[in-house]
Amino acid sequence: MAETVAERIANALAERIVRGELAAGAPLRQDKVAAEFEASHVPAREAFQLLRAQGLAVSEPRRGVRVAPLDRKSAQEVVEIRASLEVLALTHAVPWLNAKSFERMEQALLAGDQAESIEAWESANRAFHREIVVPCRMPRLIAMLDGLQLANSRIIFAATRKAGWQPGTSQAHRQILDALRQRDAARAATLLQSHIRGLEQAAGERPPPL
Known part of the structure; x- marks a missing residue:
């Protein structure tokens, strides 16, 4: 469209x-x-x-x-809502995952691993999180998550401006992908929720974990 x-x-x-x-x-x-x-x-x-x-x-x-303001309270609100909705979408997406889904996730992971700037890494991060939920076949939920992901990205950029950014491999993303490959929806959901909630630290003293 x-x-x-x-x-x-x-x-x-x-x-x-x-x-x-x-x-x-x-x-x-x-x-x-x-x-x-x-x-x-x-x-x-x-x-x-x-x-x-x-x-x-x-x-x-x-x-x-x-x-809009970007303070600790608003950042925590984004994290809480996103943790609930993204896990919901992931749970509904698991039955629909296929080889192409996993290929796109791998591409996003590789792009993140090879990123040489926060802008490139954040784009790959956004892509990975979208790929793990988009098969859920719930367009309204995906639209809501797209908006939350933008707010999430804003937190990441703000935290990076305060504490700097270093390239690295996203172990959390890899673990989530491994759980999805095994069709272990419960483990993937637990890992995802923990990963998202780690972003609350970005509203404090240091940037979120990669």
Whole structure:
């Protein structure tokens, strides 16, 4: 399905927010956004609605639309919701996994292992987490997880700016993949939940485990 103008604007702004190019609390002005993307105010307004639905923007009385805050409380909320929903999706995805599913997971793992920047690693990380759940055949759930993954990526980038990033192999991802290959849904779910909850540390002193 072709991307709408509003979706194109929202996706571009979301990436800026996730990478920290638009800081928490920064104003999002409809006229400026419309002008930048050569669009009318209608898709710009719709883009803001999409960003709010993803938890990346907030609307405040007398202050307008701004980039959502990124504090420990909001980060923990993202982790709690994502841990529940991603495990749910994974559980429903397991019966539908096939050779192509595992091949795509391996490709995402390899891309993460070979990443030479946080941007490349984060893209691979996002891809892996999507591949393990997308076979669940629950499009609404996947759409919700896509939004949560963006919020998750924002936490990762923020933590990395504070503590730095070093390349490495994702043992947690490998363990999850091994459990999925064995069709051990319970073990995969336990590993995934533990892995996601480890991200809570990113809201504190150090970056999340790879």
